[in-house]
Amino acid sequence: MNKYPLVSVLIPTYNRKELLKRAINSVLNQTYKNIEIYVTDNASTDGTFEVMQELLKNDKRIIYNKREKNTGPLYNGSEAYNHLKGKYAIVLCDDDYFLSNTFFENAVNVMEENENIVIVRGVVKCFNEKNDNIFIDIYNSKEYIKGIDYLLNYANHDGYDNITSFFAMFRKSAADKTRVFEKALPSADTWLWLYLFLYGDVYFLSNEIIGCYVEHNLGQDKYNMDTMSNIDYMNELIIDLKIEAKKLYPNYANEIDIKIEKIFSNILIWHTAQLCKVIGKKKAFKIIKSKDIIKKYPRIKSAIFGSLSLFIPFKFIIFGIEIDYTIIRLFIFGFNLNVRRKKYV
DSSP, X not given: OOSSOOEEEEEEESSOHHHHHHHHHHHHTOSOOOEEEEEEEOOOOSSHHHHHHHHHHHOTTEEEEEOSSOOOHHHHHHHHHTTOOOSEEEXXXXXXEEOOSSHHHHHHHHHHHOTTEEEEEEEEEEEETTTTEEEEOOOOOOSEEOHHHHXXXXXXXXXXXXXXXXXXXXXXHHHHHHTHHHHTOTTHHHHHHHHXXXXXXXXXXXXXXXXXXXXOOOOTTTOOHHHHGGGGXXXXXXXXXXXXXXXXXXXXXHHHHHHHHHHHHHHHHHHHHHXXXXXXXXXXXXXXXXXXXXXXXXXXXXXXXXHHHHHSOOOOOSEEEEEOSSEEEEEETTEEEEEEOOOOO
């Protein structure tokens, strides 16, 4: 057992030079010193290169790679993962940062004392950039949780809270088994944790606020039809995650089917709700219904439309009538009948 094994910190970045400096400094301020910081720059144009040259002069533990062209955030982070050399690893988004300077030290000590632990997490403070609100989620997590239990109960908030973004240290040898970084997946943090639950257990540092997650409000201008293409990859993920989980835990086959589909249902509910805001409920539902994932998994379909049919705003009128140039709309107990008018002259 090495008392001070190497910890790798991967920071993907693009055009956030000041925030990047804050993120890097929050790592350098750790009491644990055997670290490498691998910054992968996706061809920034804001002076990030010059900022990094100054940082490189002052600390040899920083490694900097600038891409000649922007390869997209998924490839930028996933390809860079292959260069990490640490026994343990952390992915830090360039706009997030650590608050606790003892998190690395405490996390390493936990994993060095118990080889079954593959994830060490803690309390995370969240900052909403739109309204400047700062809040800390109410955590109910148990201190030590078996990985398979975490998977089967993930996000039920009864001791199995969501892991915020990438705010956790993980055992790299276990992460290599997941192949998550080979796949360059959207929302890679979610898939990393779900797969890692299959290969070991989770420890929660409940008395330590480890970092600050910057929450971005996804505006309608940023959410478009291209975003929906991310849904197509979920079929493969559902199949792969189920196969791997059942292979390792055959006694939980039925529970695995139900839970994994529920997790994907929650993700798709969010996607669908965002799309409803952009193009309207009717068009959004039509697009979602056309997806293969809806046709193949009745439980997912039921969860999405059962949930969103109630919570996406709609017009409810007991009796009423609307008349415009082309259509007469009759409302009766929430239902509407459209009658097309003759061509307006």
